[in-house]
Amino acid sequence: MDAPVIEIRDLTKVYRMGEVEVRALKGVNLLVQRGEFVAIMGPSGSGKSTLMNIVGCLDRPTAGSYLLDGIDVSRLDRDGRAEIRNAKIGFVFQSFNLLPRTRATENIELPLLYSDLGLSSAERNRRARASLARVGLAGREDHYPSQLSGGQQQRVAIARALVTDPAILLADEPTGNLDSHTSEEIMAIFQELNDAGKTVILITHDTDVASAASRQIHLRDGRIADLTGLAA
Amino acid sequence: MSLIELVRLAFGRLRTSRLRAALTMLGVIIGVASVVALVGVGQGTTANITSRLAGLGTNLLTINPANGSAGMTLDDVAAIGKIDGVAAVAPELQTSATVAVGTKNTSTSVIGTNSSYAFVRAYNVWQGTFLNDASDDNNLRTVVLGSTVADNLGLDASAVGTQVTINGLPFQVIGITQPKGGSGFNDPDDQVMVPVGVVRKYFVAGDTVRTVGVSVASVDQMADVKASIEALLRDRHDLAATASDDFSILDQSQLLDTANSIAGTLALLLGGIASISLIVGGIGIMNIMLVSVRERTREIGIRKAVGARSRDILAQFLIEALTLSLIGGLIGIVIGLGASAGIARLGGWTFVVSPTIVALAVLFSLAVGVIFGVWPARQAARLDPISALRWE
Numbered sequence A: 001m002d003a004p005v006i007e008i009r010d011l012t013k014v015y016r017m018g019e020v021e022v023r024a025l026k027g028v029n030l031l032v033q034r035g036e037f038v039a040i041m042g043p044s045g046s047g048k049s050t051l052m053n054i055v056g057c058l059d060r061p062t063a064g065s066y067l068l069d070g071i072d073v074s075r076l077d078r079d080g081r082a083e084i085r086n087a088k089i090g091f092v093f094q095s096f097n098l099l100p101r102t103r104a105t106e107n108i109e110l111p112l113l114y115s116d117l118g119l120s121s122a123e124r125n126r127r128a129r130a131s132l133a134r135v136g137l138a139g140r141e142d143h144y145p146s147q148l149s150g151g152q153q154q155r156v157a158i159a160r161a162l163v164t165d166p167a168i169l170l171a172d173e174p175t176g177n178l179d180s181h182t183s184e185e186i187m188a189i190f191q192e193l194n195d196a197g198k199t200v201i202l203i204t205h206d207t208d209v210a211s212a213a214s215r216q217i218h219l220r221d222g223r224i225a226d227l228t229g230l231a232a
Numbered sequence B: 001m002s003l004i005e006l007v008r009l010a011f012g013r014l015r016t017s018r019l020r021a022a023l024t025m026l027g028v029i030i031g032v033a034s035v036v037a038l039v040g041v042g043q044g045t046t047a048n049i050t051s052r053l054a055g056l057g058t059n060l061l062t063i064n065p066a067n068g069s070a071g072m073t074l075d076d077v078a079a080i081g082k083i084d085g086v087a088a089v090a091p092e093l094q095t096s097a098t099v100a101v102g103t104k105n106t107s108t109s110v111i112g113t114n115s116s117y118a119f120v121r122a123y124n125v126w127q128g129t130f131l132n133d134a135s136d137d138n139n140l141r142t143v144v145l146g147s148t149v150a151d152n153l154g155l156d157a158s159a160v161g162t163q164v165t166i167n168g169l170p171f172q173v174i175g176i177t178q179p180k181g182g183s184g185f186n187d188p189d190d191q192v193m194v195p196v197g198v199v200r201k202y203f204v205a206g207d208t209v210r211t212v213g214v215s216v217a218s219v220d221q222m223a224d225v226k227a228s229i230e231a232l233l234r235d236r237h238d239l240a241a242t243a244s245d246d247f248s249i250l251d252q253s254q255l256l257d258t259a260n261s262i263a264g265t266l267a268l269l270l271g272g273i274a275s276i277s278l279i280v281g282g283i284g285i286m287n288i289m290l291v292s293v294r295e296r297t298r299e300i301g302i303r304k305a306v307g308a309r310s311r312d313i314l315a316q317f318l319i320e321a322l323t324l325s326l327i328g329g330l331i332g333i334v335i336g337l338g339a340s341a342g343i344a345r346l347g348g349w350t351f352v353v354s355p356t357i358v359a360l361a362v363l364f365s366l367a368v369g370v371i372f373g374v375w376p377a378r379q380a381a382r383l384d385p386i387s388a389l390r391w392e
Helices: A048-055 A078-088 A104-113 A121-134 A152-161 A182-196 B001-015 B018-056 B074-081 B131-136 B147-153 B196-202 B217-237 B252-295 B296-305 B310-347 B355-382 B384-392
Strands: A006-015 A020-032 A035-039 A061-068 A089-092 A168-170 A199-204 A215-220 B060-065 B086-101 B102-111 B126-127 B142-145 B163-167 B167-178 B191-195 B212-216 B248-251
Touching: A006 A048, A006 A089, A035 A048, A035 A182, A048 A061, A048 A168, A048 A199, A078 A089, A078 B086, A078 B296, A078 B310, A089 A152, A089 B252, A104 A121, A104 A152, A121 A152, A152 A182, A168 A182, A182 A199, A182 B142, A215 B086, A215 B126, B001 B018, B001 B310, B018 B252, B018 B355, B060 B217, B060 B252, B074 B086, B074 B212, B086 B147, B086 B196, B102 B196, B126 B147, B142 B147, B142 B163, B147 B167, B147 B191, B191 B196, B212 B217, B217 B248, B252 B296, B252 B310, B252 B355, B296 B310, B296 B384
Parallel strands: A035 A199, A035 A215, A089 A168, A168 A199, B102 B191, B142 B167
Antiparallel strands: A006 A020, A006 A061, B060 B212, B060 B248, B086 B102, B086 B163, B086 B212, B126 B167, B142 B191, B163 B167
16 A cells, blocks of 8 residues: 555644743644545634644644655755645645736646746646646636636636646635535535545535545644544 | 746736836936946046147146246246257247127137247147247237137138237238137137237236246157256246245146046046935835835745745845846936937037946946845745735
8 A cells, every 4th residue: 555645643833922832733643645535624723724734834843743745844944845835735725826917827837937847838838728627717728817706716726736746735725715606616626636536635614515525634622633533 | 937937027027017117217217327427428528638638739748837926938938948858839828809800709818929839739720821930039910810710700711811900909810720629618729829929018918928838859758858847947936945836847648647537536426426326226126125025925925835935036026126127227328328428419529338337337237136126035035935825
């Protein structure tokens, strides 16, 4: 069997706010296998965002180890994490986070511009178009975010996350800004991608959305509440 | 991210905020334009002075009285003429007078001198002859007109042999000089030359002249001749060994050096003042870049989330600042060169595009972009991606 794509051991995160220490994560263990569709759930203040930031290599843990795709990323510096984010992680945010006044394909090309692959602009454009077609938006290549609906913008964001063929898709409340019908469409895309073998990690507080995942992990007070989190 | 991508990005950004970019560049444009124009004018002036001084005469020494002293007598002049190495010597007794012919008149300088003046001061006769020994010795009321005076009076070649009046006295025109050129404050062609004895007889009292021009036979003898003249004049003026000279001797190269150093200092001063506006322009760039970093915090967060390293963000904002300053600088260079060409036209010297100035101006505007762009760019590069993404 393949090594797990995410292997987190005894992860703690302590924020220091002046004199006060806030222990956001108090020893989290988490294994995610390749091709899994995992939902991380929990009320606000549970450490959900902190865990997402660490899983997404936006932040680093105070203690514990984190292997992403076999690489120990828990001690990497800022630039090292940036390179890992670029190569291994595809982000999908609640508020889409597309660059305004920038065409759909140019938004999707963005991670390729920062990659070490050294692709030609023609090749970048080809991959961006392919990625856009994969989320069902072929024909909207030259549209600006302001010309797209919320659901379409989120599809562009998913296309951007996919363009580097990352090890994991990390979606933070991807349907939080969408109506229920559009939400279903977006969840269907994640489902399709997972069916095609992509590892998807979903952070949400919405049980309906989380039900799309094959496994749900509940965070409470900085710890994983449900023992299923350790299943592996 | 490659440099080409960064430049493309910077230009795209400038296109989306044209007015802001234009106003930001304006500071650099004004700064670079004024530096280029003023340095250009400085160089033009220097070149102009050099060429004019070269046109003053060959191996010229000019003797002037020191402050408060009377000057040189004509006997002094004659004695100087006998010094070894002196090719020619000409007294110059200057006054101003009205020269008239028919209904036309012009106010000009009258130089009382001798036949050597044309050689000493490098004038060429265009029509007729210059003053000669006969006119000198006999104090004939003859006059040689400078070309500007001839023009002002409407006289041409046919005027040689006719009469003009100087302060009402009739003089016979024996020649007209070729124009030496030059314009501005001191036109060397706006003067008439008459025998020195005539000036003393009719226009200026006393028996001294204010200026003596000496032409030295060869440039190697300049220092020797200068020393000889000094010794001679001290002796003739009965100066005690401790007394200071009651005259001063200027040689051409000294004049040239002085004039050049004044022009150089002036250009440096003006350039210095102008570069203050370049600094102000740089502060404008820094200001707008800081605003831009703040406005685009979320964009920076997005870029970092998808894998931009700190140096990618630093390069992006630095290239943007450099683009602003460089475009501003190039526009400034064009305007500055245009302005110095215009001033050269007004000042009557030839305008030369100095590649050094252009290169320096490009370098300066690059420096402004780097110096004032690096701090905002560092601010951007240091942003934490998590809080940048949350920025509204």
